[in-house]
Amino acid sequence: MAKLMAWRVPEGVKDWLPGEAWKKRELENRLAKLFQQWAYQEVVTPTIEFYHTFQSVETMLEDDMVYKFIDRQGPVLALRPDMTTPIARLTVSRLLKGQDAPLRLFYIANVFRYESGQAGRQREFYQAGVELVGAKGPWADAEVIALAIEALRSAGLEDFRLGIGQISVTKRLLAELDLPPGEIQMLKQAMSKKDLVKLEKILEKAELSPGQRELIMGVYNLHGGNSVLQKVFKLIKDEEARLDLENLAEVWEALQAYNVADQVFFDLGLLRDFEYYTGVVFEGYAPGLGFPVCGGGRYDNLLERFGCSCPATGFALGIERVMMANPMARVAVASPPDYLVAGANHAKVLQTAAQLRQAGAKVEVELSGRLGPELSAYARSKGIKEVIAIGED
Amino acid sequence: MQKEVTIALPKGKLGDEALELLGKAGLPVEDVQTESRQLLFQFPREQIRYIICRPTDIPIYVDYGAADLGIVGKDTVVEAGAEVFELVDLKFGRCRFVAAVPKQAAEEYLNSGQGFSYFDRVRVATKFPRVAREYFASKGMQVEVVKLHGNIELAPRVGLAEMIVDIVSTGRTLAENDLVPVADIFEATARLIANRVSYRIHHHRMQTIVEHLRLAVGNGGERQC
Numbered sequence: 001m002a003k004l005m006a007w008r009v010p011e012g013v014k015d016w017l018p019g020e021a022w023k024k025r026e027l028e029n030r031l032a033k034l035f036q037q038w039a040y041q042e043v044v045t046p047t048i049e050f051y052h053t054f055q056s057v058e059t060m061l062e063d064d065m066v067y068k069f070i071d072r073q074g075p076v077l078a079l080r081p082d083m084t085t086p087i088a089r090l091t092v093s094r095l096l097k098g099q100d101a102p103l104r105l106f107y108i109a110n111v112f113r114y115e116s117g118q119a120g121r122q123r124e125f126y127q128a129g130v131e132l133v134g135a136k137g138p139w140a141d142a143e144v145i146a147l148a149i150e151a152l153r154s155a156g157l158e159d160f161r162l163g164i165g166q167i168s169v170t171k172r173l174l175a176e177l178d179l180p181p182g183e184i185q186m187l188k189q190a191m192s193k194k195d196l197v198k199l200e201k202i203l204e205k206a207e208l209s210p211g212q213r214e215l216i217m218g219v220y221n222l223h224g225g226n227s228v229l230q231k232v233f234k235l236i237k238d239e240e241a242r243l244d245l246e247n248l249a250e251v252w253e254a255l256q257a258y259n260v261a262d263q264v265f266f267d268l269g270l271l272r273d274f275e276y277y278t279g280v281v282f283e284g285y286a287p288g289l290g291f292p293v294c295g296g297g298r299y300d301n302l303l304e305r306f307g308c309s310c311p312a313t314g315f316a317l318g319i320e321r322v323m324m325a326n327p328m329a330r331v332a333v334a335s336p337p338d339y340l341v342a343g344a345n346h347a348k349v350l351q352t353a354a355q356l357r358q359a360g361a362k363v364e365v366e367l368s369g370r371l372g373p374e375l376s377a378y379a380r381s382k383g384i385k386e387v388i389a390i391g392e393d
Numbered sequence: 394m395q396k397e398v399t400i401a402l403p404k405g406k407l408g409d410e411a412l413e414l415l416g417k418a419g420l421p422v423e424d425v426q427t428e429s430r431q432l433l434f435q436f437p438r439e440q441i442r443y444i445i446c447r448p449t450d451i452p453i454y455v456d457y458g459a460a461d462l463g464i465v466g467k468d469t470v471v472e473a474g475a476e477v478f479e480l481v482d483l484k485f486g487r488c489r490f491v492a493a494v495p496k497q498a499a500e501e502y503l504n505s506g507q508g509f510s511y512f513d514r515v516r517v518a519t520k521f522p523r524v525a526r527e528y529f530a531s532k533g534m535q536v537e538v539v540k541l542h543g544n545i546e547l548a549p550r551v552g553l554a555e556m557i558v559d560i561v562s563t564g565r566t567l568a569e570n571d572l573v574p575v576a577d578i579f580e581a582t583a584r585l586i587a588n589r590v591s592y593r594i595h596h597h598r599m600q601t602i603v604e605h606l607r608l609a610v611g612n613g614g615e616r617q618c
Binding site: 116161163193194195196197198221223224265267270283285286287288289290291292 | 455456459476480481482588590591596
């Protein structure tokens with residue numbers, strides 16, 4: 001019984017076994033290479049930070065989702081629940097001074113959230129992502145979206161789609177409604193959770209004019225290609241919201257120039273988190289997977305909380321989710337060595353192995369003194385293609 | 394070719410009412426049964442597939458994307474806490490979440506002249522611990538929630554709990570067990586729920602089904618259960 005207890009791991013975390021771990025490494029390497037080619041530089045931040053760092057940020061994370069513990073000196077520490085906040089901290093405190101904007105940063109890291117066993121959610125999971133700091137406008141938004149698409153492609157996904165929304169349009173429309181803050185908050189909640197039943201009930205109760213209600217629901221339900229933007233444009237009178245829509249149309253043009261417009265659709269009901277995001281937001285979907293594989297958007301207010309007002313946008317891709325969505329990566333097979341080298345003359349065995357490795361081969365050295373048929377049987381069982389048995393002379 | 398849509402339906406009476414509505418909305422429902430050994434019904438021509446599940450499992454099938462759409466009571470959606478989109482109030486399967494106590498306790502409560510906090514620190518038996526906890530927490534009350542899997546009304550009679558939280562449709566079961574509602578928590582009806590990815594990438598197909606169901610609900614979809 002004691003042994004069975006010792007075998008267990010906490011809920012929501014897992015071991016990566018040979019094969020699987022290698023697939024993950026290969027995927028991460030491909031992504032790192034891609035991000036570098038787009039001139040993004042890798043940063044690594046500590047796994048533990050002051051809890052305060054995350055507390056100063058209104059994120060989509062509930063307070064009880066953060067792993068917290070107490071430092072010997074007293075302050076509360078946290079396991080990082082996301083990477084955008086630490087990178088915002090690092091950028092403002094250490095990088096932004098004296099550098100020309102924009103900054104392009106990427107990361108591949110594990111993050112920790114106390115999730116209650118929902119679909120596709122582990123408590124420790126891996127993210128690869130980028131942050132583009134100090135750039136605004138449609139071309140910056142489009143660069144990050146296009147890079148997200150390239151990242152999904154280089155991860156081996158084919159049939160995926162990206163939904164693009166513009167959160168400030170909805171924010172403007174809600175602000176125009178002239179409702180008490182409590183009701184706006186309830187509307188926002190119902191909208192981001194896509195609880196249409198609740199949303200309609202609140203709108204009914206709020207005694208809006210039929211025109212106002214239609215506008216909100218009309219914009220919220222708009223979905224499709226470039227043509228839907230023309231439709232919304234006709235509906236909306238608010239100047240700022242119209243500017244935001246024009247911005248979105250320019251993002252579309254930019255995505256066409258990137259040659260990725262086929263992969264995207266507009267969905268103004270896509271809102272992610274109201275407090276955190278400020279402009280264009282997006283999510284990536286792969287067929288057969290019930291949850292998004294990546295997500296991101298513009299968060300122009302986050303850096304200000306660390307003392308520097310600066311526009312920023314970025315995305316994170318879920319490594320496990322991408323691997324789940326890619327049937328090729330789902331079957332994890334550890335690839336066997338090319339050679340098995342055996343023999344009593346250790347010096348010669350090691351010399352041969354070294355030469356083969358130099359030439360780029362994967363080489364296993366026999367350690368248990370197997371010979372003849374026993375050696376061949378072992379090689380067969382391990383799937384090793386060639387056995388080199390070295391004689392005494 | 395359009396995508397095949399998988400719809401999760403609950404076993405039993407709620408499922409039968411769902412089928413009636415789906416039929417009205419023009420979806421194929423011929424020979425689909427919610428109480429047979431067959432759990433999967435396919436309509437290749439219309440690209441529709443039904444799966445028959447336990448009601449409490451439906452939010453899970455939809456959350457994971459194993460089903461694109463599901464029909465299930467609001468009570469189950471709330472209790473599951475799954476991340477699913479809630480699209481249409483289907484208006485059938487109407488029932489109420491109530492807190493109920495034995496008749497005698499209810500009389501004492503009414504005579505006490507105190508507010509609902511009279512019941513602070515009681516034990517509450519329920520099949521819906523999440524609903525119960527959230528409700529009492531919102532009232533600033535601290536109760537002990539006892540999770541049971543059925544026949545909740547038995548608990549107060551044998552001294553397992555002082556109060557129950559359960560769904561009632563007619564109230565007959567409560568009355569038979571000498572229980573009286575002391576608080577209405579919320580009213581639940583059946584809902585159409587959707588997987589968040591399916592709803593976004595197959596939006597037009599989903600929206601067509603949603604619109605048809607909406608119309609069917611509007612045309613005399615309202616019934617008491």
